Amino acid sequence: MRNLWIFLNRYNAFFFLIIFFVAGIILTVRNNAYQRSVTLNSTNGLVGAAYEHLNVVKRYLNLGMVNDSLAKENALLKTEILALRSIDSAKDVTVKDTLRNVQYTYLPAKVIKNSFTLRNNIITINKGRLDGIEPDMAVISPQQGVIGLVRDVSDHLATIRSLLHKDTRISVAIKKNNALGSLIWGDRNFDIRKAFVTDIPNHVKMSVGDTIVTSGAGEFPIGVPVGRVRKTNVSTGDNFLAAEITLFNDFSNLQYVYVIKNKYAAEQKALELNSKNDE
Amino acid sequence: MNSRVVISNIVRWVLLFFVQVFLLRNIGFYNLSAPFIYVLFVLALPFGIPNLLLYILAFGTGIVMDAFYDTLGVHATACAVLAFVRISFISVTVNRDGFDEPEPSLSGMGFKWFVLYSLLCIFFHHLVVFFLEAFRLNEIGYTLVRCLLSCIFTLFLVLLAQFIFYKRKSR
Incomplete structure (x- = not known):
């Protein structure tokens, strides 16, 4: 003590x-x-x-299981929506070939190998020829935005030429006035959230914040949202306008994509080829 | 002798209190530097003071300051830390038995000793004040900058006061 x-x-x-x-x-x-x-x-x-x-x-x-079921459900719903939207009311009722005149079908696919850091990026998915995938099919993101076009197909796998590739050109339009342009990633652009819309005619009025959607020409269905205009009048050196846009989708965390099957793709291609030959 | 020490300390306390509360409380540089000159009272208490009395005086001074700054407890805690730093520093550097000087001062203890002594005491006091005031670690850089700038300001004022009031006495 x-x-x-x-x-x-x-x-x-x-x-x-x-x-x-x-x-x-x-x-x-x-x-x-x-x-x-x-x-x-x-x-x-x-x-x-x-x-x-x-x-x-x-x-x-539980995430894997939940994701699978959600993607499947989404594809089903989207097909349904398109089916409802694209019923051609002008069509003759005696046509027997289809129950409903569905032009586009969505096929969900899982991204096996993603790539977004290179100049030319190729994505690999887990669906192939046996699932009905053909080259040049359009691929879009489950949320919003376009991904690219199918490049090569094997029995069970397929590669996608992503938008982040120097050869990818997608026909797009400004939503408010339907003026056409083409979407490219752009030279010397390494920002995966940014792309350019070129070849917009000179007289078209556009402003920052305009929504860009696909035009419907080519493989993509009409009206798929692509991005939002960030900067207008980017100088390109030719007689057309260009805009810098922010893409809606994020290529860095891609997990699922939808491949779009266009029922009339072959028909359209043959027809257009024919017309070109006649010119 | 003894009563003279008590009276001089009371006068010092009142003077520092008025300067601190009515003048320095309104001075600050861009919210970065706020001087606390009242610590000089604790710094200049006599060497022979018992530890408990020192703590009570320091804590009491802190409480009074808190009352005027509306931060009950912050300055009191800081003053307790200040008292501990003071006791440790004096027990390490000054011979316990034979104090030549009655109290720590610039003229009596030499410039070097006094600057080191007041700098250490002021630094720890300000560190506690500013960290208790901020009370979070995610703005630690800002808090440290405020603390250091205020240290410099306070040290400058303490030395100024010492030069004004004690220089003549040593001759």
């Missing part, structure tokens, strides 16, 4: 410090509204964060 007392006495400065320091902190926390709210919040935040992390792990375990 005496030793304890001597010990306490020798280091009394330190023990006084502890006593007064704690007293000061208690005063601070009890009497100042800001400090009080912070301490209460951080303890609450801690508990909340722990629960949240637990939940994330749980959800992650």
